[in-house]
Structures are given as C-alpha cells and as structure tokens.
Amino acid sequence: xxxxxxxxxxxxxxxxxxxxxxxxxxxxxxxxxxxxxxxxxxxxxxxxxxxxxxxxxxxxxxxxxxxxxxxxxxxxxxxxxxxxxxxxxxxxxxxxxxxxxxxxxxxxxxxxxxxxxxxxxxxxxxxxxxxxxxxxxxxxxxxxxxxxxxxxxxxxxxxxxxxxxxxxxxxxxxxxxxxxxxxxxxxxxxxxxxxxxxxxxxxxxxxxxxxxxxxxxxxxxxxxxxxxxxxxxxxxxxxxxxxxx
Amino acid sequence: xxxxxxxxxxxxxxxxxxxxxxxxxxxxxxxxxxxxxxxxxxxxxxxxxxxxxxxxxxxxxxxxxxxxxxxxxxxxxxxxxxxxxxxxxxxxxxxxxxxxxxxxxxxxxxxxxxxxxxxxxxxxxxxxxxxxxxxxxxxxxxxxxxxxxxxxxxxxxxxxxxxxxxxxxxxxxxxxxxxxxxxxxxxxxxxxxxxxxxxxxxxxxxxxxxxxxxxxxxxxxxxxxxxxxxxxxxxxxxxxxxxxxxxxxxxxxxxxxxxxxxxxxxxxxxxxxxxxxxxxxxxxxxxxxxxxxxxxxxxxxxxxxxxxxxxxxxxxxxxxxxxxxxxxxxxxxxxxxxxxxxxxxxxxxxxxxxxxxxxxxxxxxxxxxxxxxxxxxxxxxxxxxxxxxxxxxxxxxxxxxxxxxxxxxxxxxxxxxxxxxxxxxxxx
Numbered sequence: 181x182x183x184x185x186x187x188x189x190x191x192x193x194x195x196x197x198x199x200x201x202x203x204x205x206x207x208x209x210x211x212x213x214x215x216x217x218x219x220x221x222x223x224x225x226x227x228x229x230x231x232x233x234x235x236x237x238x239x240x241x242x243x244x245x246x247x248x249x250x251x252x253x254x255x256x257x258x259x260x261x262x263x264x265x266x267x268x269x270x271x272x273x274x275x276x277x278x279x280x281x282x283x284x285x286x287x288x289x290x291x292x293x294x295x296x297x298x299x300x301x302x303x304x305x306x307x308x309x310x311x312x313x314x315x316x317x318x319x320x321x322x323x324x325x326x327x328x329x330x331x332x333x334x335x336x337x338x339x340x341x342x343x344x345x346x347x348x349x350x351x352x353x354x355x356x357x358x359x360x361x362x363x364x365x366x367x368x369x370x371x372x373x374x375x376x377x378x379x380x381x382x383x384x385x386x387x388x389x390x391x392x393x394x395x396x397x398x399x400x401x402x403x404x405x406x407x408x409x410x411x412x413x414x415x416x417x418x419x420x421x422x423x424x425x
Numbered sequence: 426x427x428x429x430x431x432x433x434x435x436x437x438x439x440x441x442x443x444x445x446x447x448x449x450x451x452x453x454x455x456x457x458x459x460x461x462x463x464x465x466x467x468x469x470x471x472x473x474x475x476x477x478x479x480x481x482x483x484x485x486x487x488x489x490x491x492x493x494x495x496x497x498x499x500x501x502x503x504x505x506x507x508x509x510x511x512x513x514x515x516x517x518x519x520x521x522x523x524x525x526x527x528x529x530x531x532x533x534x535x536x537x538x539x540x541x542x543x544x545x546x547x548x549x550x551x552x553x554x555x556x557x558x559x560x561x562x563x564x565x566x567x568x569x570x571x572x573x574x575x576x577x578x579x580x581x582x583x584x585x586x587x588x589x590x591x592x593x594x595x596x597x598x599x600x601x602x603x604x605x606x607x608x609x610x611x612x613x614x615x616x617x618x619x620x621x622x623x624x625x626x627x628x629x630x631x632x633x634x635x636x637x638x639x640x641x642x643x644x645x646x647x648x649x650x651x652x653x654x655x656x657x658x659x660x661x662x663x664x665x666x667x668x669x670x671x672x673x674x675x676x677x678x679x680x681x682x683x684x685x686x687x688x689x690x691x692x693x694x695x696x697x698x699x700x701x702x703x704x705x706x707x708x709x710x711x712x713x714x715x716x717x718x719x720x721x722x723x724x725x726x727x728x729x730x731x732x733x734x735x736x737x738x739x740x741x742x743x744x745x746x747x748x749x750x751x752x753x754x755x756x757x758x759x760x761x762x763x764x765x766x767x768x769x770x771x772x773x774x775x776x777x778x779x780x781x782x783x784x785x786x787x788x789x790x791x792x793x794x795x796x797x798x799x800x801x802x803x804x805x806x807x808x809x810x811x812x813x814x815x816x817x818x819x820x821x822x823x824x825x826x827x828x829x830x831x832x833x834x835x836x837x838x839x840x841x842x843x844x845x846x847x848x849x850x851x852x853x
Contacts, residue, residue, distance in 0.1 A: 214480050221806060236805065245653050251564035252557040271553050272470075272545020274485045275564060281653030281804045283479025287545065290469035339469040340545025394804050397652050413730045415806050423480040425471055 182260045183374040184347060184402065186361070187384040188235050191407030192368040195220045195233035200421075202363030206348060208317050209335035210295035212423040213286040215345035216360050221415040231418075234411055235368070237360065238263060238284040238345035239393060239401035246276035246285065255342075261402050262347055264325070264332040270341040277342060281397050285344050289425045292336035320350040347371075434841050435689050438599050444838060451827040451834070458824015461817035462542060470545055474815040482810030484799040488818040489543035492825065494644055494791045496536035497571055498666070501674030503529025503579055504637050505705070511630035517697040520843050521682050526583040527842070528678060531832050533576040535825045540572070542821050563650055566643025575640045578633045585626055588612040589619075590845045601839055608840075641667040648794060655731035656724075656739075656798040665716045671709040673787035675702055676758070676780035681833070683777045691843055696771040703776050707762040710783070714755060731804055738801040739793055743811070751789035754782040 195218055203209070203216040219234040240263045241247075246255050247263060254269040255276050265276075277285035288295070321334025333350040335343040348358035356362070361369040372379030377386075381404075388406040395401075465472045476483025506525035509515045544550040554568055592612045595605035612618055642663040648654075649662025679702045686694040724736045739748050758779030765775055800810035836842065 212477075212481055217480050219806060245651065249562050249564070249651075251559060251562040251568070252553040253559050254553075254557075269549075269553055269557065270546065271550035273543070273550070273564065274545070275562070275647075277478055277485045278799060279651050279653055280478075283477075283803055283805060283807060285479075285485075286477055287485060288469070289471035289476070342545075397804070399653075411806055417806050417808050420808065421480055423477070423482070425476070425481075 181375065184240070184261045184352070185372070185374045185381050185404065186237065186240075186347070186358075186402065187370040187381045187390065187404045187406055189368045189370070189384065189388075189407050190232065190234065190405055192366045193218075193233045193235060194366060195231075196365065197421075198363050198365055199235055199360035199369070202359040203345070206318060206351070206359035207335045207346070208292075208321060209286070209343065210288060210290075210292040210425075211297055212295070212425040213288075213335060213343065214421065214423060215284070215286065215335065215343075217284075217421070219411070219417055220419045221411055222418045223412060223415045232408060232411065232415070234405075235360070236282065236284070236393075237347070237358075237403060239282055239399065239403045240345075240347060242400035242402065243398060245279040245281070245397075245399060249275045249279045251275065258328070262349060262352075264330070264346060264349065265342055265344055266330045266332055267337045267341045267343060268331045272340040272342065274342060281394050281399065285342050286335070287342050288336075288339045291339045295425055296336075318350070323350070325349050326353060433594055433597055433599050433601070434845060435691075435837065435843065437594075437839060437841065438601060441838070444834065448831060448834060451831040454827035455824050455831060458821045458827070461820035461824070464817060465542070465821075466547075472815060472817045474813050474818060476810075476812070478799050478803065478810070479805075479807055482800070482807065484796045484810065484812035486543070486795050486799065487812055488792070488814040488822055489539050490795050491788060491792045492822050493536050493539045493543065494666070494795075495673065495788050496532045496539060496825070497567075497644055498641065498670030498787060498791075499532040499674045499677050500529040500536070500575065500579070501637065501641060501667075501670040502678040503527070503583075503674075504575075504633055505671065505674065506678065507582060507630050508634045508637065509701075511627050512634065515701065518701050520691070520693045521678065521698055521702075523583070523586060523844055524681050524685060524842055525678055526579060526586065527833055527836055528674070528681065529579045530576065530583055531829045533572065533579065534832075535829050537572050537576070538825055538828075539822075540567075563643060563646040566640070567647065570636060570643055571640045575633070575636050578629065578636070582626065582629050582633065584608075585622060585629070586844070587840065588622065589614055590841050593845055594841070604839070638667055641670045653804070654798040655729070655802040655804070656735040657794070657802075659720070659723075661716060661720055661723075662794075665713070665720070668709055668713045668716060669787055669790060672706065672713050672755075672783050675706045675709060676783040676787075678702060679706065679776050679780035680784075683773055683780075685837070685842055686773075689837075689843070693843065693846070696773070699773050699776055700771060702780075703762055703765065706776070706779065706783075707759070707766065710755065710759045710762065714759060717752075717755070731802060735797050735802045738797050738809070742797075742801070744793055744797050747789045747793055751786045751793065754786035754789065758782050758786075 197218045199216050200214060200218055209215055217236045221232045223230045240261055244263050247257050252269055252271055254266045256264055258264055274287055324330055325332045333346060351358060357371050361371045370380040370384040372381040374382060385404055390404040390406045391410050392401045392404055475485055475487050478485055503525040506518055506522055510518050510522055541547040558565055588609055591605045591608035592614050595602055595609050645663030645666030648657040649659055651657045682694055738744055761775045761779045796812055800812055
C-alpha cells in the first residue's frame with residue numbers, strides 16, 4: 181500500500197513562490213485561494229534580523245481534524261493517505277476550515293468563473309490578433325479520481341464549497357509528482373511513498389532530522405520539514421500575499 | 426360540548442390597528458433580510474464579510490453562527506418551564522407555559538434558518554445531511570438533537586397543550602372557528618381525555634428534559650472539541666453553553682411575559698410568575714458568572730502564547746468593547762436581581778430590564794467565542810485578521826429576529842397565548 185508523504189527542505193527553499201504559481205496553474209484555483217502558501221518570515225528587526233521561508237501545502241494529516249468534523253463525509257482520508265474533498269458532496273458549512281490549525285482550506289465565496297485573475301472577455305488581453313487567448317482549464321480536474329471514483333481533483337468547481345490542496349491527485353494517478361514539487365527550481369520538495377525505502381521522500385527523511393508543523397496538536401501530518409527548525413513564535417510574516425476576493 | 430365562553434379571549438379576532446402597524450414594520454425588516462438572503466444565494470457568500478482563515482486573514486464563521494447559537498440558546502426557556510411545571514408541579518408558572526413553548530419552537534426555526542443562511546450550499550445541505558450524516562461530527566448533534574429532535578418534540582408538546590383551549594374556543598362563533606375545530610381534532614375535554622393528555626404531557630416532558638442538557642451541550646462541543654483554535658478547546662465550553670442558554674432563554678421569557686401582561690391586561694401573569702423567573706434567572710446568572718471568572722483566570726494564568734494572543738485581543742484589543750459591554754450586561758442584571766431579592770421587591774420593570782440586557786450579553790459572548798479565535802487564533806504565523814459583518818449579514822440577523830417577533834405576535838392574534846383558565850375549576 182502506498183503511503184504518500186512530502187518532505188520540504190527548508191535549507192533549500194528561497195521563498196520564490198514558484199510552487200504557489202504551479203499550483204494555481206495546475207489546479208485552476210480561483211482568485212485569493214492559495215492551496216500552497218509560502219511564508220516569508222522575519223525574526224527580529226533589521227539590521228539584526230533573520231529571514232526564513234516556509235512552504236505550507238495541506239498537511240494531509242493522519243489524524244485530520246477536518247475529516248473528523250465534516251458532517252457529511254465530503255472530507256475524507258484515502259487509503260494512500262491523501263485527505264480529499266468531495267466537492268460535489270460538500271455543503272459549505274466550513275467546519276473543516278475552523279477545525280484546521282494550518283489554515284489550508286479555501287471556500288469559494290463566489291462563482292469561481294467570475295473570480296479569475298483575468299477577465300477573458302477583455303479586448304486588451306494578449307492574443308493572436310483575432311481573438312484573445314482562450315481560458316485554459318486542466319481537463320483532468322473534471323474527472324472522478326480512482327479508486328473511490330469521487331470528484332476530488334482540482335479547484336474552481338463551484339461556488340459555496342470548500343477546496344484545498346489534493347497533492348495533485350490527478351497527477352499522481354498518471355505517475356507524476358505534484359505540480360509544486362515539479363516546478364521547484366531548487367528541488368526543495370521530496371515526494372513519494374513512505375513505505376518504499378528508496379523513494380525520494382524516504383531517503384530525504386533518512387538523511388536529515390525532520391519535524392512537522394504543530395505536532396503538539398496531535399494531527400499527525402504527512403508533510404515533513406528538514407533543515408532549519410520549527411518557526412518560533414517571535415517570527416512575523418513579511419511580503420504576505422494579498423489574498424482577496 | 427358546552428359553550429364555555431361568550432367571546433374569544435385576549436382580543437383575538439378583534440381589529441387591532443397597533444398590531445397591524447407593528448406587523449408592517451416587522452414585515453419590512455423581514456423583507457430586507459429576505460432580499461439580502463436572495464443576493465447571497467445568487468451572488469455567492471462573497472456578499473458577507475466572512476473570508477477564509479489563513480492567507481485571506483478573515484473569519485469563516487461569523488454573525489450567522491453567533492445567531493445560530495443565540496437562537497438555540499433562547500429555546501432553553503420552553504423546555505425548562507415545561508419541565509418545571511410538569512415534573513415539579515410548579516403551578517405558578519402555568520400561565521407562561523405556552524409563551525415559553527412557543528418561544529422554543531420559534532427560536533429553533535430561526536436557528537435552522539440561520540444555519541441555512543450560513544451554508545454555502547443550503548439545498549445540498551438538507552439532502553446530504555439526510556443521506557450522509559456522520560455521528561462523529563459535532564454538527565450531527567446540532568442537526569439531530571437540536572434542530573430535529575428538540576424542535577419536533579417541542580412542537581408536539583406545544584400542540585398537545587393547545588388542544589383543550591382549541592376545543593373551548595371552537596365553541597364560540599368566530600372566523601377562526603374552523604381552525605379551532607381542526608386543531609382540537611376531536612378533543613372535547615372529557616375527564617378521560619384530560620387524564621390522557623396529562624399523562625402524555627408528563628411523559629413528553631420527561632423525554633425532552635434531558636435535551637435541556639444534551640442539546641445545548643452539542644453546540645458547546647462544536648467549539649470545545651477543537652484543538653486547532655486557541656480559545657475553543659475547553660471542557661467548560663459545553664456546560665457554559667447550557668447555562669448561558671438558560672440565561673438568555675429565561676431572560677427573554679421574562680420580557681415576553683411582561684409584554685403580554687401589558688398588552689393583554691392579564692392578571693394571572695402576576696408577581697409569582699415573575700418571582701419564579703427572577704429566581705431562575707438569578708441562579709443561572711450566578712452560575713454563569715462563576716464560569717466566566719473560572720474561564721478568565723485559566724486564560725490569563727497559563728503561558729500558552731496562542732491562547733494569550735486571543736485573550737489579549739478580546740480583553741484589551743479590537744474586541745474589548747464587546748467583551749466589557751457583555752460583562753456589564755451580565756453584572757448589572759445580577760446586581761438588579763440581588764438588590765431586588767435583598768429588598769424583597771416584586772417590581773417587574775427591573776427584572777424586564779435585566780432580561781433584556783442579558784440578551785445583548787448572550788449575543789456578544791457568542792460572537793467573542795466564534796470570531797476572535799479565527800482572526801487572532803492562527804497557530805501558524807499568518808498575522809492578525811479581521812472580520813466586520815457586511816450589511817447583508819446584519820439584515821439577515823435582524824430579519825430573523827423580526828420574523829420571530831412576527832410569528833409570535835401572529836400566534837397571539839389567533840390563539841390564546843396564555844392557557845385559558847378552566848371554567849369548571851381545577852378538578853385534580
């Protein structure tokens with residue numbers, strides 16, 4: 181049985197946020213919705229300050245608070261360890277969002293088609309001279325995911341439902357890595373099967389000491405961090421992304 | 426069946442210009458709320474001031490959830506009074522049993538509507554909760570015990586207690602005669618029927634009395650079981666919800682009893698009714714203030730940084746005005762009741778003021794439980810967020826309150842809101 185996990189090397193991460201970009205393109209998430217979020221953190225004040233970066237996908241917890249509280253089982257834990265959201269079943273109560281200590285859930289506050297970054301009908305959009313670039317949407321996102329055959333892939337599906345990081349389940353099905361992992365220019369991510377000792381993630385975790393975020397909450401996250409240490413309470417965010425709808 | 430009364434009691438069926446104008450005003454508020462809700466349905470919940478926790482720096486639960494808890498809390502009144510009258514045989518409270526039961530049924534309906542306003546997908550919500558309900562979710566109790574069980578049982582109780590008066594009123598020619606006959610459903614107040622009703626009422630009261638604790642506790646569990654939000658995870662959450670529910674429910678009942686006493690000139694709503702309400706409200710307030718202090722000491726004494734951040738935001742931060750106003754709205758009523766007891770005063774007006782004030786405390790305190798833990802309670806370094814309810818949220822909340830007042834007022838226009846005195850005298 182596969183046990184998916186991710187290891188993020190904080191010594192490598194330079195806070196470029198290319199993973200956030202890749203996630204948005206791959207998963208078609210609406211404006212203001214960040215399934216992957218990279219903290220740029222500052223400890224102390226200039227000139228005696230220290231910068232650090234912390235990418236934050238969904239932790240895909242083994243003891244996920246969001247799965248426990250979902251009243252209809254739209255949020256569920258898969259056998260391979262993914263914490264998935266059946267957006268066709270979600271009733272939009274947002275209990276998962278308040279239960280999650282990591283703040284990874286994103287509610288669609290309006291029709292995702294209208295909450296896009298570009299207005300596709302605008303004439304000034306770069307085009308081939310005759311028409312604007314057609315809006316592109318990843319066709320894989322609208323297919324049910326195996327093995328449960330439930331609609332869990334991708335974002336921007338409908339208003340009034342919760343969506344979050346899926347570890348790019350549509351890519352995993354094809355044997356590919358999540359988009360954030362593939363797009364990282366400095367190879368900060370390692371992704372794979374914990375049960376396979378030769379997988380990238382297993383080797384990374386065997387190599388270096390690791391920690392998980394907010395382990396004291398008992399959520400048993402599947403995302404490990406190596407290099408650096410857990411962010412201290414003294415850090416504050418700089419250059420925060422303005423997430424607005 | 427003998428004709429008991431010459432005319433329908435409590436000015437039922439007689440023209441009332443003040444009621445019509447008041448109903449018009451309430452109806453206008455309901456209409457504005459309805460417009461806000463339709464906007465929310467068509468435009469999406471972006472019309473609210475709610476936003477995602479995390480990078481978006483918002484609160485995803487806000488005014489709607491605050492009012493869900495407030496409405497469910499207020500429903501405490503009905504079942505507690507019914508239990509006192511039925512199980513402990515406190516006859517003095519009998520004149521307000523129907524007001525209390527009606528308050529329960531109406532506020533639970535309002536709570537269900539507030540939940541619908543909060544859901545991103547209300548239609549799917551109703552269907553999927555029936556098909557896929559999971560008992561592991563603390564919401565399960567809210568939907569089953571509170572909205573279904575509590576509301577259904579209270580409606581049956583209210584109806585059973587109405588049948589006798591319906592039968593009496595059906596004996597008088599009026600435009601509602603058919604309605605009364607239909608409500609009485611064959612009941613003709615024979616001794617055998619009376620005994621059967623007393624028995625059914627008693628057992629129903631026994632069956633729903635545990636809901637007093639369990640139903641209100643489930644709402645506390647919605648918050649108290651969560652470790653991911655500083656300020657929520659506490660064993661005190663459930664009992665405090667039960668007690669504050671009692672405070673707001675009994676307080677509102679005192680206000681309503683006063684309103685009906687004044688508008689209906691009912692001498693049976695006398696000092697002993699208000700005396701009981703004063704005692705119950707005083708006892709519940711005392712317990713709640715004790716919980717409040719315990720909660721405050723625990724929050725301030727511990728060193729946990731995340732907990733302290735939320736506590737600071739509430740005590741001296743942007744939420745301080747709500748906190749201290751709510752504290753005043755609990756302490757002043759407590760003082761009013763203590764002074765009244767000390768002076769053996771039976772004046773109703775101070776009690777009504779106390780009852781009205783605790784409503785604001787109940788709403789304010791619930792807001793403080795729901796919101797600051799989201800905006801200031803992020804465990805990862807997101808920074809402080811903010812939440813200001815939009816006009817549409819206020820419109821829906823006010824519209825729901827107006828709808829409740831309208832339903833209770835309309836009920837009192839067609840049915841005796843105070844159980845009729847037995848024309849044959851009490852035989853048992």
